[in-house]
Amino acid sequence: MQLKGVTNDPRLECQKFEKWKIIDKRGDTLSRVTGKVAIVTGGASGIGRGCAIRLSQEGAIVVVTDIDADMGRETVDMLRGPGIFLEHDVTDEFQWGQIVNQTVSDFDGLHILVNNAGIAIGGSILGFSLEDWQRQQAINLDGVFLGVRTVIPSMIDSGYGSIINMSSVAGLKGAPNLAAYNATKGGVRLFTKGVALECANNGWPIRVNSVHPGVIDTPIWGKVNSEYLEDGENAVDLDAMAEATVPVGILGYPLDIANGVLFLASDESKYITGTELVIDGGLSA
Numbered sequence: 001m002q003l004k005g006v007t008n009d010p011r012l013e014c015q016k017f018e019k020w021k022i023i024d025k026r027g028d029t030l031s032r033v034t035g036k037v038a039i040v041t042g043g044a045s046g047i048g049r050g051c052a053i054r055l056s057q058e059g060a061i062v063v064v065t066d067i068d069a070d071m072g073r074e075t076v077d078m079l080r081g082p083g084i085f086l087e088h089d090v091t092d093e094f095q096w097g098q099i100v101n102q103t104v105s106d107f108d109g110l111h112i113l114v115n116n117a118g119i120a121i122g123g124s125i126l127g128f129s130l131e132d133w134q135r136q137q138a139i140n141l142d143g144v145f146l147g148v149r150t151v152i153p154s155m156i157d158s159g160y161g162s163i164i165n166m167s168s169v170a171g172l173k174g175a176p177n178l179a180a181y182n183a184t185k186g187g188v189r190l191f192t193k194g195v196a197l198e199c200a201n202n203g204w205p206i207r208v209n210s211v212h213p214g215v216i217d218t219p220i221w222g223k224v225n226s227e228y229l230e231d232g233e234n235a236v237d238l239d240a241m242a243e244a245t246v247p248v249g250i251l252g253y254p255l256d257i258a259n260g261v262l263f264l265a266s267d268e269s270k271y272i273t274g275t276e277l278v279i280d281g282g283l284s285a
Helices: 046-057 069-078 093-107 130-158 179-201 238-245 254-265
Strands: 002-004 021-023 037-041 061-066 083-087 112-115 161-166 206-213 276-279
Touching (some): 037 130, 061 069, 069 083, 161 254, 179 206, 206 254
Parallel strands (some): 061 083
């Protein structure tokens, strides 16, 4: 096998993705999720955008959801194949029903959910407000719960399901001034395991796994602690952080995470459920 059209530039931004194909020796395209229908939440930017593009490149029909309609539609414009954008607040139970119903109605099934939407609010626990705690829990954990619960019946009907919940290395280890974020991402990790076992025990054709990114170059870092910063001050120097803390010494990029998500969405991972895929350059080792 060879990779065709692949750049070695690790700083490839999502909007600059090439239309990658995996080619066998006969020159035939091996599309890894052809015919599958996927929902990607938080798909307007960063990791979500990368996942939507990568799944589309490998043959999936992609429903991109986000609260940012302009950026979400921009993601759809970057897709290689069919896809739509639906405005979506992942904390809204009713909206989840609408999203899934429209997806199944438009595309005759649902096979993949990438539960990616999330926020990061940092700060000392002593000054952390209950409002921020509850908001972060609602998006990062309640949104994952609602998504999983809503898609399972449609995936059973479709005869195939892969649910990929986006956690973090912060769901594996603690960090100062990120206790509230740790709680949400740790919750995603164990929730994933519990649902994976329930699906398996009931004979439902659904696998459930979590992905744990490390220091990834995405817009979320510009929002961490944003309310505590002076105007014009950067929340995090990502290059310095990666050099100081990541064993491989470099940042990760949305493509790194998207490739892992693609693997979990495809039949290549058919014997994998209830586990964590850690993509962090050795940060949690």
